[in-house]
Amino acid sequence: MLDPKLLRTEPEKIAAQLARRGFIFDLPRFQAMDAQRKQLQTETEQLQSERNNGSKRIGAAKAKGEDVTPILADMDRIKAQLADNEGKLAVLQGLLDDFLARLPNIPDASVPDGRDENDNVELRRWGTPRPSEGAKDHADLGEALGLMDFAAAAKLTGARFTVLRGGLARMHRALTQFMLDVHTREHGYEELYVPYMVNGASLYGTGQLPKFAEDLFNLVNPNPGLNFADVGLLLQAERHFGLDGSNTLKIKLNQEKDRYLIPTAEVPVTNLLRDEILAPENLPKKWVAHTPCFRSEAGSAGRDTRGMIRQHQFEKVELVQATLPEDSRRAHEELTGHAEKILQLLGLPYRVVVLCAGDLGAGSQKTYDLEVWLPSQNRYREISSCSNFGDFQARRMLARYRHPQTKKPELLHTLNGSGLAVGRTLVGIIENYQQADGSIAIPDALRAYLPGLEKIG
CATH class of the missing domain: 1.10.287 (Helix Hairpins)
Known part of the structure; x- marks a missing residue:
């Protein structure tokens, strides 16, 4: 939430900043x-x-x-x-x-102007993209192996769900464990286990309500x-x-x-800060949690209808940080680097883009997207969004710290990012490690989590 005092004292300035996002105040x-x-x-x-x-x-x-x-x-x-x-x-x-x-957040001054994803700015690339010629789609590969079953999921629930079997189910589980181990052992995050259902106050705190109610699964009131x-x-x-x-x-x-099913672990984890006043010496908070995520994908009709790219149920390993205001820009770069490290260890080519003002999520003041290379599509696809929210979420949640000089409560800054989306990481491995015989090689970083398995075939 924006500062109401600024809206009253500098309304024209706020309106101009929001107009960068294409939002009319x-x-x-x-x-x-x-x-x-x-x-x-x-x-x-x-x-x-x-x-x-x-x-x-x-x-x-x-x-x-x-x-x-x-x-x-x-x-x-x-x-x-x-x-x-x-x-x-x-x-x-x-x-x-x-x-x-x-009202959405004000874009950071360093965010480039632009209307949509076509105006996002590429910052860097890592790895050598696999040639797209002859590359098969992950859904074709998974179904040919008999380990990815969309028909069974449709029978059980409906469209945009998947049943994984055997080696792919094992790899999905291994990826989760691998990501958690890297972030807790090497990057200093505290692992959390959190509820998969939250109340409306939690979704309001992180900004999903009231603006994005239609994309949530409400278990009590479907409207x-x-x-x-x-x-x-x-x-x-x-x-x-x-x-x-x-x-x-x-x-x-x-x-x-x-009660709502969570759209991301960001919601329960960040809301641990709601109505709290932290001592500055206890900052930053660095948390990681693995959860399923549930989204109605409202407005995505016709997009990625096949495969595992856009599902109603998927899993993520989520990174959340809470910092002093003066530390959040540095923390944003750090958190993004932590997500990148997973892709590097798995040997998956990717690129980093900074989102333009018109493509920012409503609560973000600056976002980096990590996009993994998918040879079957001959393009990079989003696998993580790493965002700095400034004090936008903290104002909604009353998440504060006690200023060491004034002794008064001040708003924290919050950040989060996927480290990574497990299903999309699985897709990236299937496509980039596919072999001529239709099997999937196991990345070296995962061998310890899949003992005795060198490929899935």
Whole structure:
């Protein structure tokens, strides 16, 4: 979430920075709501003062033996008006909170301009890409081996799921263990085991809610866009402000009762910081967790419909860091290097690109994508996104540290990145280590995790 103070003091500057992302900041709407909020706040405080003075007037009148009936009538008027104002103020604050929760982060000054992935800038490459001529697709190879079964998964669940068998299932498991060992033993991360379900408050904290509700699997309410904690607020919004709340207003999701399958380990791991104030000497926090991830892939119809590139269920080894603000840029480079190391140890050619402003995720201020070479597609495909969020997530979560000089709580900076997406790493190995006879050679780095196995065939 952006700093509301900046939105009020430097609105044109914020609007220009958000425009780099292709996002139009509705400044007139924000200023109108904020002005109305201030007016209601002032009127409400004045009414509260009148109510307090009324109580004193009643006491004084009774002490003098005077009739208090007129004062009581005035107090009833104040009470009714105060209740109406407080209701309006609650609704308006809900509208403002929802408006602010949907604003994306401001791109870092070093992020290149651009509209979409075509404007991303390549920074470097590692390894020699395998020639695409004669290369088979991972799905063809896996099915020919009888170890990758999309038909069985479709029977069990539906499209965009996979059943792995035998050697490929073993390699998938080995990759997970290998990644965790590298990050904990060589890169200094603490391994975590976290829930695979979270509440709405956690998804709000990392920015998935309310903006990306349609891409989540809600286990309690399959239509979270209409799940309001207080339907009365919705009705008041429509009555007082003439709004169609069912389309535009998402006030206070029922955050404690709802349960969602996690879209990434970023959500439960980062939310360990929610409502916490850390000592600066305990920073940085460096956590790694392996989890399944569940995404509806809303808006991806027709894209990567075959194979394991885009699935509703997949697994990742996720890296998360929390740092002091002055350390987050250095940490971003470090975290990206940790993800790169996995690709290098596996001998998988890849490239690093910095995303342009128009292709950034909503919460990120700067992102590096790692893209592995897939010879069957004759192109690099994303296998990890490593992002610095600055204080964007921390403001939503109230994730703070106590400043050593001022002793006051200040916002942390949060970062995360895949280290790596396990399924896509498996795809990269299948395609880059495919042999002429259709078998898959085992990368040297995985031999210790697959004892006695030199190839899958």
